[in-house]
Amino acid sequence: MIGIAKTGSGKTAAFIWPILVHIMDQKELEPGEGPIAIIVCPTRELCQQIHAECKRFGKAYSLRSVAVYGGGSMWEQAKALQEGAEIVVCTPEVELLLSGSDKWNWLTRRLVEFTSTGSVLIFVTKKANSEELATNLTQEGYSLGLLHGDMDQSERNKVISDFKKKNLPVLVATDVAARGLDIPSIRTVVNYDVARDIDTHTHRIGRTGRAGEKGVAYTLLTSKDTSFAGDLVRNLEGANQAVPKELMDLAMQVG
Known part of the structure; x- marks a missing residue:
């Protein structure tokens, strides 16, 4: 609610x-x-x-x-x-970056550290983006699973099962495919692409810290994410809190 x-x-x-x-x-x-x-x-x-x-x-x-x-x-x-x-x-843990390449650098610098603490779930918005990111990470030597809406149910079940068993330390997924995932071993959620809306965003970050365990969620914003920046600014202002200048500047670029 x-x-x-x-x-x-x-x-x-x-x-x-x-x-x-x-x-x-x-x-x-x-x-x-x-x-x-x-x-x-x-x-x-x-x-x-x-x-x-x-x-x-x-x-x-x-x-x-x-x-x-x-x-x-x-x-x-x-x-x-x-x-x-x-x-x-x-509170949801936000990173403001300059470009898509900065997001890639941010992720690859931290992924080893993230996987050392537990399973990692990386959210992307579109199927094509999920496939591209999964391919790039595989080429970097990471073992991972991929989950998107165009996969058939048996494929999805196999990937989720392997991720649950910790055979795969990383899962790259779209919102459609990851709806309702309840996996206690997830310690880190990375919103590589921002969610379509605050409701979806809240659902995503709720995939970590389950079953009484500690979890951290990161949201990577770039200069393209002006409308989502506006949502975050409204949240902060509604609570009478200071808004970081970089975030406000980004939000003011809307329209």
Whole structure:
């Protein structure tokens, strides 16, 4: 659910109460399970604010909430996640780059580090882009799977199975193909191409940090991504947060 309303009008309570009702309908978490709900917000301050509300409302039901955001103690956040939580409140981890070639350089510089911590899911927008990126990474020596909407179901099942078993450390996928993927070993999501809309973006980054594990999502923006930059700016402004100059400059190029 995406809710838009004035400050102080009860947005937080409006989505926390249905979350609590849903959680209370589930069986109690076993060690290594959870979270049941993930709340993604645009800034650290908003993340802390929502986390405080989750703790306040959830206390009566002995439900645990963990806040995960950049700038906090990674050790403390990881420890809190390992101890288990029904709710995780987190921020989406954004990289502003100059061009498509910068995206490629950014990815190849970090991919070894990403795969050393767990499985990596890379999102691209179009089938042709997914095939091109998969081919280029294969030529660089990476072992990976490819998932897009034109593959038949048996091909898709084989790739997903290999990725789940960790036979393939990297999966390059389009939104259509990756809808609903629930793979606990995914530690990193890279939005190599930005999503078509904020809803799809939220779904993508929710593929990591599952089953109570730690996860990081990166979104790579270039000068072509003016409309998506506008969405991010609106998110930041709606939370009364400072907008980085580079991001604002990019958003102002719309139209």
